[in-house]
Amino acid sequence: MISMNIVKRKPLPHWVRIVIPFAAVVITLLLAAIPILFAGGNLGKAYSSLFYGALGNRFNLLETFVKSSPLILTGLAVAFAFRARFWNIGAEGQLFAGAIMAAVIGIYFPGLPPYILVPFIMVSGFLAGGLWAAVPAFLKTKWKVDDVVTTLLLNYVMIHLMGSLLFGPLQAPGSSWPRSSAIADAAHYPMLIARSRFHIGIPLAFALVLIIWFINSKTVFGYQSKGVGINIRAAAFGGINTNMVILKTALISGGLAGLAGVGEVCAIQYHLLMDISPGYGYTGIVIAMLGNLHPIGVALAAFFFSIINVGAQTMSRMAGVPVYISGVIEGVALMVMLIFLLLSEYKIRWKRS
Amino acid sequence: MREVTKRFLDVVANDSVTLELFPGEVVALLGENGAGKTTLMNVLFGYYQLDGGKLLVRGKETVFSSPKDAIESGIAMIHQHFTLVPSQTVLENVMIGVEESFFLNMAKARKKLLRIEEQFGLYLDPDAYVWTLAIGEKQKLEILKALYREAEILIMDEPTAVLAPTETKELFETLKTLVARGKSIIFISHHLQEVMEISDRVIVLRNGRNVAERKTSETAIPELASLMVGRELLERLEHGESSPGEPVLEVADLHAKNSRGIKAVDGVSFQVREGEVLGVAGVSGNGQTELSEILFGQIVPERGSMKILGKEVPVGSSKAVIKSGVARIPEDRISTGLFMDLSVKENMILESHVSEPISRNGLLNKQEIESFALSCVKSFQVKTDGIEAPVKSLSGGNLQKVILARELVGDPKVVVACQPTRGLDVGAMEYVHQVMLDERSKGAGVLLISDDLDEIFLLSDRIIVMYQGKIMGETDIEHADRDKIGLWMSGVAS
Numbered sequence: 085m086i087s088m089n090i091v092k093r094k095p096l097p098h099w100v101r102i103v104i105p106f107a108a109v110v111i112t113l114l115l116a117a118i119p120i121l122f123a124g125g126n127l128g129k130a131y132s133s134l135f136y137g138a139l140g141n142r143f144n145l146l147e148t149f150v151k152s153s154p155l156i157l158t159g160l161a162v163a164f165a166f167r168a169r170f171w172n173i174g175a176e177g178q179l180f181a182g183a184i185m186a187a188v189i190g191i192y193f194p195g196l197p198p199y200i201l202v203p204f205i206m207v208s209g210f211l212a213g214g215l216w217a218a219v220p221a222f223l224k225t226k227w228k229v230d231d232v233v234t235t236l237l238l239n240y241v242m243i244h245l246m247g248s249l250l251f252g253p254l255q256a257p258g259s260s261w262p263r264s265s266a267i268a269d270a271a272h273y274p275m276l277i278a279r280s281r282f283h284i285g286i287p288l289a290f291a292l293v294l295i296i297w298f299i300n301s302k303t304v305f306g307y308q309s310k311g312v313g314i315n316i317r318a319a320a321f322g323g324i325n326t327n328m329v330i331l332k333t334a335l336i337s338g339g340l341a342g343l344a345g346v347g348e349v350c351a352i353q354y355h356l357l358m359d360i361s362p363g364y365g366y367t368g369i370v371i372a373m374l375g376n377l378h379p380i381g382v383a384l385a386a387f388f389f390s391i392i393n394v395g396a397q398t399m400s401r402m403a404g405v406p407v408y409i410s411g412v413i414e415g416v417a418l419m420v421m422l423i424f425l426l427l428s429e430y431k432i433r434w435k436r437s
Numbered sequence: 438m439r440e441v442t443k444r445f446l447d448v449v450a451n452d453s454v455t456l457e458l459f460p461g462e463v464v465a466l467l468g469e470n471g472a473g474k475t476t477l478m479n480v481l482f483g484y485y486q487l488d489g490g491k492l493l494v495r496g497k498e499t500v501f502s503s504p505k506d507a508i509e510s511g512i513a514m515i516h517q518h519f520t521l522v523p524s525q526t527v528l529e530n531v532m533i534g535v536e537e538s539f540f541l542n543m544a545k546a547r548k549k550l551l552r553i554e555e556q557f558g559l560y561l562d563p564d565a566y567v568w569t570l571a572i573g574e575k576q577k578l579e580i581l582k583a584l585y586r587e588a589e590i591l592i593m594d595e596p597t598a599v600l601a602p603t604e605t606k607e608l609f610e611t612l613k614t615l616v617a618r619g620k621s622i623i624f625i626s627h628h629l630q631e632v633m634e635i636s637d638r639v640i641v642l643r644n645g646r647n648v649a650e651r652k653t654s655e656t657a658i659p660e661l662a663s664l665m666v667g668r669e670l671l672e673r674l675e676h677g678e679s680s681p682g683e684p685v686l687e688v689a690d691l692h693a694k695n696s697r698g699i700k701a702v703d704g705v706s707f708q709v710r711e712g713e714v715l716g717v718a719g720v721s722g723n724g725q726t727e728l729s730e731i732l733f734g735q736i737v738p739e740r741g742s743m744k745i746l747g748k749e750v751p752v753g754s755s756k757a758v759i760k761s762g763v764a765r766i767p768e769d770r771i772s773t774g775l776f777m778d779l780s781v782k783e784n785m786i787l788e789s790h791v792s793e794p795i796s797r798n799g800l801l802n803k804q805e806i807e808s809f810a811l812s813c814v815k816s817f818q819v820k821t822d823g824i825e826a827p828v829k830s831l832s833g834g835n836l837q838k839v840i841l842a843r844e845l846v847g848d849p850k851v852v853v854a855c856q857p858t859r860g861l862d863v864g865a866m867e868y869v870h871q872v873m874l875d876e877r878s879k880g881a882g883v884l885l886i887s888d889d890l891d892e893i894f895l896l897s898d899r900i901i902v903m904y905q906g907k908i909m910g911e912t913d914i915e916h917a918d919r920d921k922i923g924l925w926m927s928g929v930a931s
Contacts, residue, residue, distance in 0.1 A: 094830070302803075304796045307783070314776045321735060321765075321773050322787035323756035 089433045096428055104424050105374060105381055109388060112417040119412050125405040137398020138391040146280040148387070148394045150352070154179070154361070155386035156289040157344035158368025160296055163377040165217075165337035167300070168309040169316070170224070170330055172217060174235030175341040176365025177242035181216040182209035182342025184246055186349040187254065187356035190267025198270040202284075205271055206346055213342020214335040216242065221334030225327035239365070250358060264356040273351035283351035285343075290383065292340065297379040299336075309333050341365060370418045376425070389414060442489030443476055450476040452645045453490065456623075458590065463612060463622045465636035465653070467629075467665055469721065469888055473645035474625050478592050481623075482514045483507040513583030514592040519575050521567050527578055528563035531585045553584050558614050573604030580611065591615070592623045597631055598722065609635050627665065627720055629658045629927045641665055662720070662923040681710040681898070683747070685882035686732075686763070686851045691741035693727050701727040702738065703906035709882040711850065714873065716897030720926050721888040724906035726768055729855035729886050733765045734758035735773075745851055759788050764844035764881075766837075766854035774840045775828055782810040782824040785843050813842035817872075834865025841872055852876050855886040870896060890922070904928045 113131070120130050138148045158175045165172035172178075185208045193201060220234035250262035257265070273283040300306040311319040312329045320326050348360050371389060375381030396410035443451040451473045458464050468474045479485050481492070483501030492499050494510050501507045504514070521530050532546050547563055554560050559577050567575065576596060583591055593612075597605045612622055612635060626632055632639055633653060641649045641664045649664045686709040695701035701724045709715045719725055730736045732743070737753030744750065745761040758765065767773040775784050786806055789795045794805045810824040819838045821831055828839060837857065845852070854873065858866040873896055877883050887893055893900055894917065901911045902925035909925035912918075924930075 302801055304790055304799045304801060307786075307790055307801060310779070311776055311787070314778045315772070317773050318776055318787065321733065321755055321767060323734075323759045323791070325756075 089435055090430045091433055092429065093431045101376070101428065104428060105376060105385065105421065108374070108417065108421045108424050112413060112420050115416050115420065116409065116413045120403075120405055120409060123405045123409070125399075125403040130399050130403040130405050130409075133402035134395035134399040135391065136395070137402075138395035143280065144394060144398070146277060146282045148390045149286050150281045150283070151390035151394055152387050153283075153286045153289040153347055154344040154364045155367060155371055155389055156293060156383055157340050157347070158364045159371030159375060159382040159386045160289075160292060160368075160379060161213075161337045161340035161344070162368045163372035163375060163379065163382050164296055164300075164309075164340065165333055166372055167313050167377050168330060168333040169313040170221060170333050170337065171232045172220075172235050172334065172337050173232055173369065174217060174220065174238050174338075174365070175344075175368045176361060176363065177235075177239035178213035178216045178338040178341035179345040179348075179361050179365050180239075180242045180246050181212040181338075181345065183345030183349045183356055183360050184249065184254075185209045185212035185342070186271070186346040187264050187267060190271035190350065191254075191265055194268035194270065196270060198272070198274070201268070201270045202273065202350070205350060206343065209342045209346035210339035211342070213345065214337075214339035217334040217338025217341070218331060221331050225330050246356070247358065250356065254356060256355075262358045266354050267349065271350055272354065273347065275351075281352065283347070285347035285351050288343075289347075292343075293379045293383045296340075300379065305329070305332065341368070344368075367414070370414060373425075374417055374421045376421075388417075441477065441480055441487050441492070443473075443480055443485055443487055450645050451480065454642065454645070454647055456640055458621050458623060460589070460621055461616050461619050462637040463616055463624055463635055465632040465639045466623055466625045466642065467627060467632055467639055467661060468642035469627060469665060472642040472665075474642055475594060476645075477642070478514065478594060478623065478625065481507070482512060482592060508586055508588070511587060511589035512592065513586060513588035513590070515576070515579045515583060515594065515596060517595050517598055519579055521575060521578060523568035524566065526564050526566055527561050527570075527581075530567055530578060531563075531582050535586060550581065550585060553581060557584060557611070557618065559584075559611060571604075573600055573607060576600070576604075576608065577611065580615075588620070590621045590623070592625070594625045595627075596624070597626065597628060605631070627722065629661050629665075629720070632661065633658060658927040658929070659920060659923045662927050663919060665720075681713040682880075683711055684708040684744075685711050685746055686853070686884060687744040688732070689742050689744075691728065691731055691738050691743075693731055693736060693738040693741075695727055701906050702731065705741075705903070705906070705908055707901060707908070707911075709851070709884050711882050712877060712880050713898040714877050714883040714885055714896050716893035716900045717884065717886040717903060718890055718893045718900055718922060718926065719888060719903035723903045725855070725886045725888070725903055727906075728903070729768060729853065732758070732763075732853045732884070733767060762847070762849050762851065764849035764852040764876075766840055766844060766852070766857050768855040768859070768886075770836055770840055775836060777829045778827065780825050781814065781819070781821050781828055781831070781839060782806060784828050784839055785810040785813050785824070787843060789843075809846075813839075813846050816846065817842035832865075834861050834868070837861060837865060837869060841869070845872065845876060848879060848881075849876075850881055852881050852883045853886075854883065856888065857885070858887075858889065858892060890919070890926075894919075902926055 117127050120127060137144055139145050158179060161175045162172055186205050189205050189208055216238065220231050220238060223229035223234055224231045247262060250264060254264045256263055273285050276282050276284060308319065308324045308329045311324060312326050316326050344364055345360065349356055353360060367389065371382055371385045374385035392410045392413050396407050399405055400407045441451050441454045454473065454477055466474050480487055483504045483506050486502065499510060528547055528550060531550055532541065550563055559581055561574060561577055561581065570578065596608060600608060616622060624636055636653045639651045639653055639656065639661060640647065641661065643665065689706045691702050691705045693702040705728060707715065717725060727736065731738045731752065734753060734755035734757060741752065742749065743752055745763060750761050751757050771777060786795050786809065794802060795809060796802060807824065814821060814824060817838045819842060820835050828836060831839065858869050861869065873883055873885065885893065885896055897914055899911065899913045900917055900922065902909045902922055904926060905928065909928065909930060
């Protein structure tokens with residue numbers, strides 16, 4: 085009989101950890117070839133149209149950037165929380181909280197000038213998402229309530245809260261759809277490139293990648309949140325106020341997800357509607373894992389996902405492969421990455437007995 | 438078990454240990470933490486494979502490659518931490534892993550369980566959910582599980598550690614019934630009174646070796662205590678000139694419960710003066726861990742006060758204790774003292790990362806951190822591939838050096854060390870001892886909590902002994918007598 089043993093391996097050199105996500109992407113594309121071939125597509129044509137559709141011309145490239153902005157923000161939100169072992173599965177709900185806040189302010193404060201209104205909305209949306217994430221963090225620190233469960237379930241609370249607003253006070257007059265009135269023009273994100281949807285939220289998302297990287301690696305708070313994540317007992321022994329670290333982490337994490345919601349309302353839809361997010365909050369979890377919880381990794385993973393998403397439309401047209409292949413690729417990417425992460429810590433030994 | 442040897446890398450955990458067990462008897466396996474009891478039992482239960490020696494079951498040489506083999510040979514192990522499914526019933530828990538066929542035969546299993554309950558006088562409602570059971574009942578269930586698997590030999594790893602006194606009494610009744618019905622029990626413990634009460638024979642392990650075997654009826658607590666902690670008189674290290682001065686650490690009337698809500702520290706008061714080592718001796722599990730956790734600021738005592746360098750320090754705050762300049766060497770360096778996944782550098786700044794010059798206005802200062810870490814590594818000769826290497830790549834001795842460096846580099850006036858040499862090899866142990874004495878020579882007051890009596894004798898100027906959360910006695914080193922201390926350790930006042 086052959087038995088399998090999993091044993092810890094020696095720490096890998098740093099460069100291997102950087103190579104791992106890229107290798108995971110390559111293997112993902114190889115594995116994804118199987119369903120593409122099954123669907124009767126021509127592999128070369130499928131992949132070339134996928135990448136052409138995402139990067140091949142000005143419009144497509146800018147669309148890929150547009151799509152990447154909410155993914156970067158939710159990915160960062162999850163990665164920042166996971167790093168401190170605050171298992172925030174609730175980026176989706178926090179995104180909705182930010183979106184609701186953006187719509188409310190955008191609709192009810194139409195008189196303010198844009199240079200005041202837009203930052204005001206951003207800050208409020210950040211706080212809305214942050215406070216929504218602080219609720220499970222508070223429950224966790226106060227009564228040790230499991231954060232996976234609470235963050236996940238609060239998503240549904242927020243979805244239904246949004247539903248009741250959109251069928252109630254926020255519903256556009258005369259509309260029978262769950263859709264708000266349009267927000268004021270002054271609340272629109274400024275567009276940075278003509279004839280495109282390239283809005284100010286995109287460079288903001290990339291700037292936040294750098295800011296989070298800076299917080300993580302250069303500040304006392306970044307050290308403390310990492311310590312809380314790695315060994316909360318040792319962190320407390322070292323005099324770190326672990327509860328406060330978890331609360332602050334949740335506030336920032338939820339705030340980032342909230343900003344993703346603000347961007348969708350103020351730069352893409354200009355209304356609040358039920359399907360404001362196609363699951364960006366959940367995709368953020370996948371992106372955070374694929375990016376190995378590192379901000380730069382998150383940005384790259386988010387960009388990869390938006391390539392797949394945007395390019396899938398073209399691939400479907402050109403190679404006759406269903407659009408849903410993009411979902412398959414994302415799922416495979418996560419699994420490959422998780423297996424790689426496992427194999428970077430452990431090795432498998434086969435034993436014959 | 439004949440001359441069983443088990444090595445882990447270069448550490449010998451069991452060195453030619455022999456253990457015989459006859460039907461219908463309780464053998465107590467006695468020894469301090471790290472004496473090799475648990476390793477030996479894990480070998481017997483098939484978790485580990487032996488590196489030398491033989492295992493004979495009912496006279497036949499046997500090799501267990503997994504616990505499954507051991508269970509099939511009629512051996513059961515009852516762990517300190519229960520392996521039960523809280524959301525299932527007693528009956529379901531008993532059946533787990535036993536059913537051979539795909540379909541569960543609940544009626545048959547119930548009948549068998551009830552018969553066993555009847556036979557051994559161990560009554561539990563088969564339909565009760567496990568989460569509703571008290572701890573003592575859960576343990577009963579573990580025993581029922583073993584009996585259901587037709588175990589003849591029960592290994593009980595410190596079964597009383599989690600029990601309240603009345604539950605312990607009940608457990609002993611149960612064990613007596615089991616033995617009367619022909620079962621054999623290996624009882625692992627370091628509680629001497631319990632060993633005296635329940636066992637027929639006692640086997641004492643120390644440093645992975647058999648040191649003695651006694652019939653329980655022919656021995657007494659003081660003898661066992663001294664066998665357990667050892668009698669080899671080591672050369673007392675050169676202490677150097679030092680005259681104790683002002684008290685630097687004073688605690689008064691400390692009371693605390695442990696994590697299970699049982700009283701662990703019961704009215705402890707003492708002083709540590711500058712330039713002396715105060716040793717806290719005792720069999721482990723008598724409140725030393727909790728005492729250290731109070732001193733480190735990890736737990737809030739129910740009552741009591743603490744003064745450092747003459748100033749009142751709020752209890753239950755790690756931050757306040759760190760701020761007052763106490764060097765803290767925790768009992769469990771891996772789970773409490775270190776971030777195993779972080780670098781040497783990041784571990785060095787655990788306590789100083791909030792203070793200047795390591796950080797300023799919330800920003801870490803890379804240069805200062807690196808020069809601090811380098812000086813720590815250098816002055817304590819930490820063997821590492823540089824300060825960026827993850828601490829998990831370091832050996833046990835060097836892990837301890839990381840902690841020593843971090844804690845002692847600022848010349849503290851108070852040092853509190855809990856089991857500072859546990860699990861270390863001889864070289865590292867000597868190094869730690871020397872460091873403790875150096876601190877004393879530099880004028881620090883050192884509190885040394887250790888269940889290694891040799892270590893206490895080697896280093897202390899004064900000794901106090903803890904028993905069941907109380908201080909049983911105090912003596913200075915000139916008048917210290919091992920027999921008297923052995924008595925104190927077993928709860929006998931003199």
